Amino acid sequence: MKRYILQLLAGIMLFTLAACSDDDLGPSIFDTSERDRTEVDLWLLENFVKPYNIEIVYKWEDSQTGLGYNLTPPEEGKAWELARALKTMWVEPYVEEGGKTFFNRISPKQVVFIGSARYNDDGSFTQGASDSEHQIVLYAVNNFSESDSARLKKYMSSIHGAFAIVAVLTQEFPKEYESISGGYVEQWKNVKAQEAYDAGFITPYAMSEPNIDVAEMVATMLSCSREEWDALLQKPATDEAKKMLEDKFDMILNYYQEVWNLDLYSLQDRAEKAVQKVLHGTNE
Secondary structure (H helix, E strand, O other), X not given: OHHHHHHHHHHHXXXXXXXXXXXXXXXXXXXXXXXXXXXXXXXXXXXXXXXXXOEEEOOOOHHHOOOOOOOOOOOHHHHHHHHHHHHHHHXXXXXXXXXXXXXXXHOOOEEEEOOOOEEOOOOOEEOEEEXXXXXXXXXXXXXXXXXXXXXXXXXXXXXXXXXXXXXXXXXXXXXXHHHHHOOOOOOHHHOOHHHHHXXXXXXXXXXXXXXXXXXXXXXXXXXXXXXXXXXHOOOOOOHHHHHHHHHHHHHHHHHHHHHXXXXXXXXXXXXXXXXXXXXXXXXX
């Protein structure tokens, strides 16, 4: 727990330094000096670094990827494909719905692309991770395809979740949320999906702690259509568990509206349309 708190505090400090206003971003926290850059580097500079102070890292050192994993860098072409897709699916919906000030304040400031998958001890692999709220790591970039709907949504789920974590750390979420379902456990990996639903949680990972619970609700909701989300809220086997999910989601909707002036349903609609745009090859 102490390590987790220290990570969050460190992230808040970096995030505060990186935050900027809509009218004046100030100097970028990343290198924008004139030097030898590829076409991809120049595109990232103009579309992520300069307007939003977000660095897309696809040429990396071991210290940025997590020690203990056998990982490879992404191909430059694949990195550019994914970056263009993220601009469409991530940047544009959030800026259009919440405004540039909101996006600049809440967005993680570094996204690291890994070419290979990160395999875990249990044989599973990680698609995306956010070890601290100022950095997101996306894996298996060399397998990226704009026509792979499942992969697109998994990438976006990681990003939506990181956004939600920063939001609740920046403006505290109501404590009453924790008592709606309770039941937070350390061994959430041993919980099956239906068991999580029946305990009033949207995923097993949501059972790990309250802030993750909120983030998983938001990430799951924004990664699917309104119809798919409504169906997920009906997954619990009991009316009591269904009400827990509904009550928690109502609190999340109110929080985003009152604190951030953001309509999550409207953002969900924009996000879904953006994914379809990428799938049909109509993004830039």
